[in-house]
Amino acid sequence: MKKCYEKYFRDNLPQIFCAGCGNGIVMGAWARAMEKMGLDNNDCVGISGIGCSSRITSYIDLYTLHTAHGRALPFAIGVKMCKPEMNVFVFSGDGDCAAIGGNHFIHACRRNINMTLIVINNSIYGMTGGQYSPLTPTGHFATTAPYGNIDPAFDLCKLAEASGATFVARGDIYHARQLTDLIVEGHRHKGFSVIEVVSGCPISYGRRNKIYGAPALLKHIKEHSVPVATAAKMGDEDLKGKWRVGVLYKAEAKEYVEAYQELVAKVQGGIK
C-alpha cells in the first residue's frame, strides 16, 4: 500500500544519495509535514540551489526549480512575488546557504517574505567530496582542512534571527518526528521561516572525523542535540560543542508580499 505522504514524491528512483545520507530523512520529514498540512502538490513550489541536499527538488512532486549554487532564495523571491498564493519551500545546504548564498540568506531574512527555508547542515560540502563549509566546527577535518579547520563557524540560527527572519528553528535527523513538526510550524508561520537541520554525511564528513557509518553519525547527532527547554537549564560550559534543537525564535513582523501589496494599493489609490 502506498503511504499517504508518498504522493509528494516523484516516481524517479533511484535517487543519488549515498546509503545512510541524512537527505532522505529530511525529505521524508518534509513529506510527512506536507501530509499533516494537507497541502495540494499543485499549490506548492520547491526551489533549491546546488549540492547533494539541493537535489531534493528533483524527487519531490511539486513545481520544482533546481537553480545555481547559493542562488535559490532570489529565484524563490521572484516566484513568490508573482504567485503569493503558492507555498514556497526552499532546500539548501550549509555551503549553499551560508557560504556562496550568505548574502541572499541575510537579505531574504531581512525582507521577511513568507516562505520556508530548510537548510540541511551536514557540516561539509558533500557534493564536491568533503571540503569545509562555514558551518564546519573549528577543529574538524575536511579535504581542504587536512590539519583541522581553523575557521570559526556561524551559528546560522542566530544569524537568521539577527537578520530579521521571524521563525527560526533547529531540528536534526535523529529526531525526525520533531523535524516534521518544526516544518509544519515553520510553514504555518507567516513570514520567513528558517529551519536548520543538523544532518549527517557519513561519506564526506563522518569518515574524515572518525565517526564511521550512518548509525554512529546518528548517535553522535542524538547525543549532541539538546532540546531548548533542557538547554535553558544548562550552563554554557555544558552546552559547549552541542546545539539546541526546537523553536529558537518566533516573532510577528510585516510580511514582504503583504507590504508590497499595500504599496500597490496606496499607489493605485492615488495617495502621494
Added chain:
Amino acid sequence: MANVRLVQGNVACAMGALAAGSTFYAGYPITPSTEIAEHMAVALPKIGGIFLQMEDEIASMGAIIGASCTGAKAFTATSGPGFSLMQELIGYAAMTEIPCVIVDVQRPGPSTALPTLSSQGDVQQARWGCHGFHSIIAIAPSSIMEIYYQMINAFNLAEKYRTPVIFLMDEEIGHLRERFELPDNYKPEIINRKKPESDLEVYLPYINDQSNGVPPMANFGDGYRYHISGLTHNEKGFYSSVPSVVDTEIRRMVGKIEDNVDDIAQFEEIGAADCDILVIAYGSVARSAQEAVETMRADGLSVGLLRPIVLWPFPTDYFTKACIGKKAVVVAEMNLGQYAREIRRVVHTDIPLKSLTRVDGEFVYPDDIIDAVKEVL
C-alpha cells in the same frame, strides 16, 4: 504633435519594456543604467507589477528568472561590473530556456574603469560571457525610438525562442535625449511563449519535435508540475548524462537560435549594395557613421553604411554577401575591434578591413570615420 516628447534613452528602454507587457523588474543600481530602475520603480506599482531592488546583480538575475517561471515578462538592467556578475545565471536561463531580458548599458572596462562614459566593450561578453555551449540574442539600438521598439522586440524574441535576450545599449545612447513620437493608436505586436496543449501527465518541457526547436513552456501554477534544472536534462527536464541525450539537447538549444538567424537578424542599409567602401557600425557609433557616410556621399564618394541592429546570432551569410565586391570595409566601434574580428572572419580575405577603434571613453566622431574611409579609399 500632442504625442511628441523629449525622452532619454534609458527611459525609452523602460517605456519599451512596459509596452512589451513587462510586469516584473529586479535590479541593482549602477551607472549609467540606473534611470531604467528608477522609471520602473515609479511605473510598476501603478499597474500592479513588481519592482524589486535586490542585494546584487546575481540576485536580480535569479529573481527575474523565478518570475518568468510563473509567466511574468521580466527584465533587469545593469552595466559592465553588474553584467559580469550576471553571467552564471544568464547561462542558467539559456540552459533552462527561460525567457528574460537583460539590459546592459555599456561603460568602459574592465573593472570600474570609467563609470560615467561610454563603450561597446561588452559585445563579445554578451555572446560568450557564460561558460559552456549556448547561443544568445543581442540587440544594439541606435536611436531613442529604436530603443523603444527594439525593447518590445527583445521581449518578443525572448518569448518566441525561450531564451535570455541581451539588450546592448551604451552610456551615449542611454543618456541621449531625443524626439519620441508614436503613431496614433499605436499598438505593438506582442508575442507570448507557446503554451503546452498536451495532457498534464505527458507534458515534455524540453521536447525535441518542434519545427523551430522551441518547446512549449508551461508556467508554474498552470497545473503542469515539472522540473527545471541547470543540469543537462532529458525531455522531461530531469538530469541526464547520456551522451546522445546531452548532445541532442545542447544542439537543439543552440540550433533554435542559430538556425533561425534569418528570422532574428535585422539591419539598416544606406547605399550599401552598390558602394565601393562599406562602413559597418552599430549602436550609438552608427549615428556618427550615418553622418559620415551621408557627408561623403554628398561629396560624391562611393561609400555605404551597413548597420546591424541585432548583433547576435551573427548572420554570417549576410555579411559575406554584403561585402562581396567592396574595395574595403571599415568597422567602427568603441572597443578594440570586437565585432570587426567577427566580420573579418567571414569576409573574403582579398578585401581589406579597417578596424576603427576607440577605448578612452570618448565617442567615435563622424570625422574619425571619414578619416578612416579616406585611408582605405
